[in-house]
């Protein structure tokens with residue numbers, strides 16, 4: 001009986017762990033393109049990428065946001081900034 005309880009607890013832990021890893025490794029729907037790698041490496045340093053991909057903004061608004069992130073300390077060069085804004089507007093722009 002004691003062994004059975006231990007086995008059930010062990011099984012529960014395995015199930016919980018595999019479910020949480022399933023949630024966290026879920027691929028974010030980030031379209032291919034120049035800028036994808038930059039977004040993946042620079043834009044999730046302070047928050048998740050869900051903040052980014054749930055927006056639909058104009059080019060001006062994206063410029064504004066990326067500028068703000070840089071002011072807050074995002075390590076992005078001006079060349080990278082151009083690529084990022086283009087990518088964001090193309091894929092997450094206003095329809």
Ligand code: HEC
Pocket residue numbers: 039042043044045046047051052055065066069072073074075076084
């Ligand atoms: C230095 C840290 C940092 C980095 C790097 C960073 N952000 Fe942010 N970002 C923040 C903070 C702080 C907020 C505001 C708090 C929050 O919403 O979590 C924010 C919020 C946002 C928002 C929410 C909209 C809004 O008006 O607040 C968007 C969109 C966003 N970031 C996009 C980006 C993009 C795109 C990148 C990559 C180019 C990026 N962030 C990189 C710190 C950062």
